[in-house]
Amino acid sequence: MATYQKILVAVDLSSESEVVLQRAQLISGPNAEIHLVYVQEPMDNVYVGIVPQSAAFSGLGDLEAQLGEELKQKLLALGENFNVSADHLHILNGSPAHEIHRFAKENDVQLIVIGTHGQKGLQLLLGSTANSVLHGAGCDVLSVRIGAAR
């Protein structure tokens, strides 16, 4: 392997995504194929047990579709800023770590790049995506430290 040729950059579409993507481009070769992946957790997963499944929430599907459209626009803008072609932008649905592992495996990804706030202690117990992605990943994982160093 010359250098990483196929890279998955996991983004949360916050302003921090730019830092993570910059870092990925920094270490990749000029011909590397960079895929931007955003994983949208289904709302009925997120809210299960919090809101009742009543008629008042029958509009959840619409809301989800609207949110999906906004995320798509954000991802497109990010891709454009960093010269990532539109067919390398992906919005997946499900559990982040699971979807990222699945995409990486199916597409022979050599490196996953993801942001981390360096959780420890209680924060860590509550779980970070970077942490979940590291566990059981079949390829290398670059965790990009976001925010001030301690």
Next chain:
Amino acid sequence: MATYQKILVAVDLSSESEVVLQRAQLISGPNAEIHLVYVQEPMDNVYVGIVPQSAAFSGLGDLEAQLGEELKQKLLALGENFNVSADHLHILNGSPAHEIHRFAKENDVQLIVIGTHGQKGLQLLLGSTANSVLHGAGCDVLSVRIGAAR
């Protein structure tokens, strides 16, 4: 930041250390400063509670010194094979994650590179060094996947 200029490569001095070091050199610039760090856990920490602190173990210090010498030779050989200068080879004593974090902070390291077997489930609960290093690291961490991808 152009690319990673100061890199800490954590090695366990098994044959897998070469893979981890190769990967570090792959992504670093031509002028990057690469430090090889091996952390030796004090034997009296490792064996506390397992062996009694009796006279029979009064030779533990000698054994530790002998082991330290062997590790030093291995580290020197590894450094030579990969053109890492002798003053960038470090054997530290203590808890691996703690010592790696301390060294990284004191030396303004921008990237820690470490091997991982991708533990999950029970293995993960028992703890991996890569995992401990990721938690609370003040800089980026590249976890290099060792062994067959799953």
